[in-house]
Amino acid sequence: MALGVFLSRCGGRIESALDIQAALAGVAGRASVVRVLDDFFDAGVAEGISRDIEEHRLDAVVLAGHSEEHFAKSLSASHLRDAIVAAGVNANRVAAANILEQCALAHPDDVAGATAKARAIIDVAATRAEMAEAVEGEMIRPRSSVLILGVTAEAVVAAQRLLRLGYSVVLADREDGSKRAGRAFEMHATTSYVLDHPQARVIDSARLQDGDGYLGDFRIVLESADGLETYRVGGILLARPDHTEWVSELRQHFRVDVDDAGFARSLDPAMHPAETVDPGIMVMPLRRSDAQQVDKVAAADAAAMALVLKLSHDTVVHYRDTSAVDTALCGGCATCVRTCAFGACSISDDGFSDVDIRRCVGCGKCVVSCPVGARDIVSSPHDYLLGAVRDLARAKVEGDKVIGFLCGGCGYPAADSAASTVAGRGVGYPSSFLPLRIPCGGRLDALYVLEAFKVGFEGVCVYRCREGHCHNLVGNLDMDRRVNLLRTVLRSRNIDDARLRIIDISPFEGEHFIHTLEEVYSTIGGLANGKGGPL
Amino acid sequence: MSKPTLATVSLGGCEGCHVSLLDAHEGLLDLLEAADLVHSPFSGDEEIPAHVDVVMVEGAITTEEDLRRLHAARASATTLVAVGSCAVLGGIGGLRNLSPVAEVKARAFGDHVTKSERLPRLRRLVQPLSDFVEIDISVPGCAPETGLIVDALVAAVSGNEFSFGVRNLCDECHREKRALLEHSSEFVSDDVLALMELDEIDPKRCFLEQGLICMGPMTREGCGAKCTAANVPCRGCMGPSRLDYEQGAKTIDALAAVLPAGGIMYMDDLIGTGYRFSMPVSVFPGALDHEGGDDD
Ligand code: SF4
Ligand code: SF4
Ligand code: SF4
Ligand code: SF4
Ligand code: SF4
Numbered sequence: 001m002a003l004g005v006f007l008s009r010c011g012g013r014i015e016s017a018l019d020i021q022a023a024l025a026g027v028a029g030r031a032s033v034v035r036v037l038d039d040f041f042d043a044g045v046a047e048g049i050s051r052d053i054e055e056h057r058l059d060a061v062v063l064a065g066h067s068e069e070h071f072a073k074s075l076s077a078s079h080l081r082d083a084i085v086a087a088g089v090n091a092n093r094v095a096a097a098n099i100l101e102q103c104a105l106a107h108p109d110d111v112a113g114a115t116a117k118a119r120a121i122i123d124v125a126a127t128r129a130e131m132a133e134a135v136e137g138e139m140i141r142p143r144s145s146v147l148i149l150g151v152t153a154e155a156v157v158a159a160q161r162l163l164r165l166g167y168s169v170v171l172a173d174r175e176d177g178s179k180r181a182g183r184a185f186e187m188h189a190t191t192s193y194v195l196d197h198p199q200a201r202v203i204d205s206a207r208l209q210d211g212d213g214y215l216g217d218f219r220i221v222l223e224s225a226d227g228l229e230t231y232r233v234g235g236i237l238l239a240r241p242d243h244t245e246w247v248s249e250l251r252q253h254f255r256v257d258v259d260d261a262g263f264a265r266s267l268d269p270a271m272h273p274a275e276t277v278d279p280g281i282m283v284m285p286l287r288r289s290d291a292q293q294v295d296k297v298a299a300a301d302a303a304a305m306a307l308v309l310k311l312s313h314d315t316v317v318h319y320r321d322t323s324a325v326d327t328a329l330c331g332g333c334a335t336c337v338r339t340c341a342f343g344a345c346s347i348s349d350d351g352f353s354d355v356d357i358r359r360c361v362g363c364g365k366c367v368v369s370c371p372v373g374a375r376d377i378v379s380s381p382h383d384y385l386l387g388a389v390r391d392l393a394r395a396k397v398e399g400d401k402v403i404g405f406l407c408g409g410c411g412y413p414a415a416d417s418a419a420s421t422v423a424g425r426g427v428g429y430p431s432s433f434l435p436l437r438i439p440c441g442g443r444l445d446a447l448y449v450l451e452a453f454k455v456g457f458e459g460v461c462v463y464r465c466r467e468g469h470c471h472n473l474v475g476n477l478d479m480d481r482r483v484n485l486l487r488t489v490l491r492s493r494n495i496d497d498a499r500l501r502i503i504d505i506s507p508f509e510g511e512h513f514i515h516t517l518e519e520v521y522s523t524i525g526g527l528a529n530g531k532g533g534p535l
Numbered sequence: 536m537s538k539p540t541l542a543t544v545s546l547g548g549c550e551g552c553h554v555s556l557l558d559a560h561e562g563l564l565d566l567l568e569a570a571d572l573v574h575s576p577f578s579g580d581e582e583i584p585a586h587v588d589v590v591m592v593e594g595a596i597t598t599e600e601d602l603r604r605l606h607a608a609r610a611s612a613t614t615l616v617a618v619g620s621c622a623v624l625g626g627i628g629g630l631r632n633l634s635p636v637a638e639v640k641a642r643a644f645g646d647h648v649t650k651s652e653r654l655p656r657l658r659r660l661v662q663p664l665s666d667f668v669e670i671d672i673s674v675p676g677c678a679p680e681t682g683l684i685v686d687a688l689v690a691a692v693s694g695n696e697f698s699f700g701v702r703n704l705c706d707e708c709h710r711e712k713r714a715l716l717e718h719s720s721e722f723v724s725d726d727v728l729a730l731m732e733l734d735e736i737d738p739k740r741c742f743l744e745q746g747l748i749c750m751g752p753m754t755r756e757g758c759g760a761k762c763t764a765a766n767v768p769c770r771g772c773m774g775p776s777r778l779d780y781e782q783g784a785k786t787i788d789a790l791a792a793v794l795p796a797g798g799i800m801y802m803d804d805l806i807g808t809g810y811r812f813s814m815p816v817s818v819f820p821g822a823l824d825h826e827g828g829d830d831d
Contacts, residue, residue, distance in 0.1 A: 450784060
């Protein structure tokens with residue numbers, strides 16, 4: 001396995017806060033190429049990395065710099081990833097080592113600590129890049145049809161744009177025709193263009209009954225006065241992100257983030273107002289009560305544009321970050337069937353678990369619930385997570401070591417946003433806090449917690465989504481139940497269960513992140529018994 | 536050519552595994568046809584002969600004397616067969632690892648009993664054989680199914696490989712699942728019950744769906760699901776199907792997904808339920824910060 005490690009100075013923000021050479025020292029021995037670049041997103045950098053990949057026949061790449069989450073959001077970052085994949089590295093073997101938010105920005109007053117932590121994070125990312133299985137992307141010819149949920153003024157504007165570009169559109173509304181017409185009447189000409197268009201269909205009094213699939217190819221079942229009907233669309237536009245019934249129906253089948261009011265939320269209100277965690281689902285930004293017509297049109301344009309950007313290609317690639325079943329181990333106990341919130345697991349006729357890859361979102365809850373380890377998900381394999389716990393424990397940082405299992409939905413972005421809170425107050429949090437990203441709180445295996453104590457962590461905290469906000473519906477609550485039972489196990493071994501903390505957080509709550517971390521440190525600092533370490 | 540030799544040794548166990556072997560009745564004749572039994576707990580001789588082809592060891596390492604005898608067995612054996620969950624996983628006695636040795640002794644013998652000089656020193660932890668020596672064949676179970684022991688010993692004396700299934704017990708359990716096969720966000724049962732709380736237990740339906748804790752999902756197959764066939768939930772005596780997956784932790788991970796975790800029975804003895812036979816092979820094989828073995 002030939003590994004390439006590329007470290008971005010992130011425009012100078014990295015080198016002022018840590019010793020780059022020392023941070024790379026651990027990985028230098030195992031990498032074929034190690035390069036330090038000024039910034040990943042400078043012109044020509046992607047081409048340079050691609051050349052290295054081809055020249056050195058790299059199989060795995062670590063991008064040390066920005067957060068993993070950044071790569072899911074930013075257009076420039078996805079351009080970089082696409083270039084790396086095009087140069088021949090499997091998409092699942094590109095790993096981000098977040099040394100910007102988690103080290104450089106988090107510990108401005110602790111160069112040694114930030115460096116040691118960065119070194120551990122880079123090592124862990126290298127392991128992840130090397131050991132993750134190659135995933136075959138599925139080539140999808142995107143369907144040129146779009147489902148719009150909620151017939152609002154914005155919805156008809158977006159529909160008009162899509163119809164003009166040759167897409168067919170299904171507009172579904174909760175209400176019957178009389179009320180809907182009133183709402184969309186504001187833009188009379190547009191409304192009649194859309195409603196009379198041969199490529200448009202309007203479904204009144206609709207409910208979303210079922211759905212599966214992904215960007216380019218969704219299957220949606222709507223229930224209305226006409227009964228159940230199935231639609232195949234390439235993308236979904238949620239015109240009423242504040243309509244909690246639509247939102248909760250969508251959430252039964254797809255990943256949709258919600259805010260405190262239960263409204264659908266975009267990835268980033270400032271930079272990516274339409275995109276959601278699911279690349280095939282867009283939201284119209286929330287309409288303010290004083291919104292002018294021009295605001296509504298702009299919002300509709302933005303959402304339609306975001307979707308067209310994705311659907312206008314000949315093919316889109318879908319990487320199946322799904323759960324795989326090892327039938328040599330599966331005994332058909334069906335625990336996974338009950339655990340999967342998306343109905344993606346079933347027991348097939350041969351008695352083994354079967355995964356419906358159109359429904360699986362790769363949350364990993366079934367991996368945890370499978371009592372024999374017959375399952376794994378490709379992006380966060382069990383062996384990697386367990387190994388990462390051990391690797392992080394070896395970081396040479398000062399003070400009580402605490403491992404943070406950070407759910408990718410909330411905990412990890414919250415830790416990222418803590419970076420700006422640190423900048424505001426000028427003092428970092430302890431660099432002996434070592435983060436490990438997990439796809440969902442529900443992916444927290446009891447074994448990882450036990451292992452963390454065994455390898456010497458003084459504390460374990462789990463940052464997970466607030467109730468009702470979990471990407472995976474109930475991954476957070478499943479974890480709570482497990483962790484509360486696990487406390488009994490810890491106490492039985494004389495490990496004070498106050499060393500294990502679950503913390504609820506939302507993605508943008510950097511301040512809360514730091515505050516709770518301080519609490520964690522003061523709690524474990526006062527505990528006498530139950531220090532980890534081998535027996 | 537003379538027949539291969541066989542010896543059986545009993546360490547820290549209850550000799551139930553030997554009884555399971557005796558249960559083979561005529562089957563024993565086949566075994567004795569294939570090998571000469573040169574030493575056993577019933578044979579009188581204290582020490583194992585210097586060279587034996589196959590040695591079956593029952594029981595865990597609980598005292599210094601167990602350890603000495605294990606090393607002697609290993610030194611004399613060409614093939615060492617660990618039989619029973621005590622030998623393979625530490626077994627049910629491993630639950631004592633959670634308490635300091637002094638407390639264990641006080642519970643067992645009372646506070647005012649002095650120990651004879653001749654009794655071996657109790658070790659702090661009960662441990663499986665594999666913590667000390669290399670094992671050639673492992674047969675877990677408490678006690679293991681007679682057929683499994685005989686098959687393993689016959690294979691060993693004939694110099695053959697021996698292996699059996701690694702899936703979970705549900706694979707061989709005949710009970711029918713209905714609720715578990717359906718996607719739903721509800722638990723498969725509203726409650727968690729003790730056996731005696733039910734007037735009647737449906738003999739055909741999966742225990743979990745009836746609200747009874749069954750360790751089948753967390754337990755390795757191989758026993759033929761004899762308990763569940765006898766209308767008794769599995770207690771997990773075969774141990775986990777992969778040793779790197781601890782049975783107790785997985786009990787939590789798996790059962791909390793299907794049963795209401797607040798179930799009283801389960802909460803009452805979570806540890807005894809999940810780790811009944813396998814505490815000594817868990818991530819923390821005992822409690823931390825306890826003193827050493829006795830006489831320390
Ligand atoms: S990874 Fe999540 S969505 Fe996929 S099968 Fe498992 S539990 Fe279901
Ligand atoms: S939980 Fe594991 S063993 Fe049970 S059916 Fe699912 S994959 Fe198979
Ligand atoms: S495994 Fe069970 S039957 Fe065998 S010695 Fe141990 S306690 Fe007795
Ligand atoms: S009764 Fe127990 S062993 Fe049988 S299928 Fe149900 S859980 Fe599995
Ligand atoms: S059913 Fe369970 S408890 Fe009974 S013998 Fe088999 S493994 Fe042991």
